[in-house]
Amino acid sequence: MPEQKTSLDHSAPAPRRTKRVVVPGKHAQADGLQLRSYDVGALPLLTQIVERMQLQRILSQHLPKDDSRTELPTVTALLVLFANLLMAREPVYGVGEWAALFPPDLLGLREQDLSRLHDDRLGRCLDRMFEGIGPTLIMAVVRHVIREFAIGLDELHNDSTTVSFYGAYNEAGQESEQRGRPTHAITWGHSKARRPDLKQLLYTLTVTSDGNVPVYFSSASGNTVDDGTHIGTWDLLYELIGHANFLYVADCKLASSENLSHMATRGGRFVTVLPRGRTEDKAFRQRLRATPSVLKWTLLYKLANDKGHIIDELFVCEDDHIHSEGYRLLWYRSTRKAEQDQSRRARSIQKTTEALSDLRERLQGPRTRFRERAKVEQALAELLAEAEASPWLLVEIEEQEEETFRQATRGRPSEQTKYLRETRSRFTLTWKLNVEALSEAEREDGVFPLLTNDRKLSATEVLQAYKRQPLLEKRFSQFKTDFAVAPVFLKNVSRIQGLLAAYFFALLVQTLLERELRQAMARAGVATLPLYPEDRPCARPTTHRLIEVFSPIQRHEVRVGQAEAQVMVTKLTKTQRSIIRLLGLDPRAYGLA
Known part of the structure; x- marks a missing residue:
């Protein structure tokens, strides 16, 4: 029986969704x-x-x-x-x-x-x-929220994160326009989630220091550089608040001449981190390595844990430092950050030595392909280029002659058999700690510079404003x-x-x-609520935990x-x-x- 072919009527409308009857509960x-x-x-x-x-x-x-x-x-x-x-x-x-x-x-x-x-x-x-969605809608909501909940706007914190996407998203690979509005490009960029294999979008958020309440957000294409987002954000915050006399706190991406000048010339105030590699940063660190005893540090305050143990001591350098553009430059030292820097350096050295050991095994293998010094030098250079610990290790390539003998002619060997001597180069690696470089690095441990144009804030107030920046990271953590x-x-x-x-x-x-x-807890004098398992006390309740506590109610x-x-x-x-x-x-x- 011949196969019957069914013709498709492409002009027929698609079947409509069947209406469901949903009964609640x-x-x-x-x-x-x-x-x-x-x-x-x-x-x-x-x-x-x-x-x-x-x-x-x-x-x-x-x-x-x-x-x-x-x-x-x-x-x-x-x-x-x-x-x-x-x-x-x-x-x-x-x-x-x-x-x-x-x-x-x-x-x-x-x-x-x-x-x-x-x-x-x-x-x-x-x-x-x-x-x-846009600035008009966001500011309409935020303006009402500010009035209704009496939120302070004297200090604002800005940062960005990335939202990763699984899949090709080929149709969204370029910026385009839909419904009369521009769309972002879902593409590769600097991944803050450390997933460079995934495409992404950039998500920027600004929160208040009063309760870390979000007051503005924006999204952008995945390859957008953070530096260029600050001016537009600051201008919208200026419009929202109605004046420029608020403190804008952000990470080192803020510290470009264009960004800082834009805010300073309009009466704005800022606190940010001076990026590594700037002229002022190099000069201070060079001075710190050469003559650390000349610099005088003043204790600002100490931090203790719940048991009363000191976990951090914060110092500020007594010397006055001025940025090349006239802004205040304050150098701080943290004992806890110094411990973290030491631990990070130790892990980096261990990781690098493990990579060197792997390369050495490859060099010494019976079928190694590294028979030329140039090839070994190239492999070592690539390894050290990716290693953070390369300044603290002294690595040398050692060459050894390896002798082998083979019969000059074919046949079964005998007392008269003649042998030919052959020599081949074999390479190995040796390394040791660069004690002098490590000693210099330890002098920099725990040191970081903050940049501000507000000359009325004390060194402690500038530091505490910057220390509130990680609370914004908490919002990103909740977001993800x-x-x-x-x-x-x-x-x-x-x-x-x-x-x-x-x-x-x-x-x-x-x-x-x-x-x-x-x-409400503060007004009522309630220090904690038994929100954790086994009725353990919670001093700072979160919405996530409240939802869990109330979930059994029906x-x-x-x-x-x-x-x-x-x-x-x-x-x-x-x-x-x-x-x-x-x-x-x-x-x-x-x-x-």
Whole structure:
């Protein structure tokens, strides 16, 4: 029987998505009894913060208007997505199933909206977010947050990280335009995650010293250099605050002449690290190596751990130092950093000696290919070029003559057999520590320079401002662990940019909840809360831990026959009640009178 070929009608429309009927909660029934159970968790705590932020109103004003046929508003769906990012981090296609576990009213939904909360709808919502996100929307949200939560803006910290992507992303390899707006290039660049094999985007964040609250973010192509992001960020912060009299703290990428001049000439203040290799840095370190006793250091303060043991001592050099462009240059020394520098150098030396041992084994192998000195020198140069410890090791190549004998003619050897003597060069490596170089390096341990144009700040105040910079790294850590930003389960770069904006708003909610609880604890004189396992005390509660503590809370609706359902809520623990009281949350949100 001949094979029948089926012709494809390419003009036929694609089949429409089958409408699902989603019933919220989990159900059980037996002998006239019906039970419907919902998760509640920490959702009321997060909802309180979102309502105070007025996210729904502000997003509605700045995002493109919905089509009249839209059944589920964009902003409503985005708020559900924010809650998911905070509590579960499900892929976009799993948000609808996750939302069905909760009472629809807690998510601002109607029961019929659950079936509309699918991946296509959320994808279109991210398209709308991409179209509307920008400085205007971000500053509208942040301005209201600053007023509502009384956030101080006298000191701001800026830094960047990278978001890695698994996959080719060939269509997003170049910057282009979608929906009338520019898109980033997902491409290779300097990976801060130490994954140079993965493509990436750059994510820049600015936070306050008051609670580390995010006040601005931006994203850029993966090959963007950090140096060029500071001027645009500072100008937007100037517009947000309304004046230039705030302290801008950033890492050494800020310390370019263009960046510093832009801020200083407009009345701005900054604190940054002087990069290694600058003229002033080389001169001071050379002086430190040559005559360390000439430099005088003044103790600023000491740091102790919980047991009272001193873990760090901070000193400042008494000599005045001026940057070539007239800024203050302060040199500090930290005993803990000195220990870290020594440990890092020891690990580097060990790693380099292991690599040298491997190369030596290759040189001495019976079938080695290193028979020429030039080839050995090239291999050694490549090894030392990649090794951080090369200045502290003295490596020599030793050449030895190896004799071998073979018969001059063929045949079985006898007493009359003549042998020919052959010599071949064989190389080996020897190395030892460069004691003088190590001694000079130890004199630099723990030393670092800070650059500022603020002459009113004391040396201690400049140092403490810089020491608050790692708190921004904590936000990046939460960004990549609590929120699990990677892997990104999206392909379209415009939707990815919309998702990164959603992460900013979720991070803002998370930070504000932490700040509100910690301030409430301080006002009430509560030093710790028993949030850790086995009721161990926690002095600085995090939103992530609050979500875990409140996760067992559920709402149950029991119905007997056709009677009205009775509502029951999981009995709250003493700790949960304390947190609700500290946050000033309406007890009725958890079914309490």
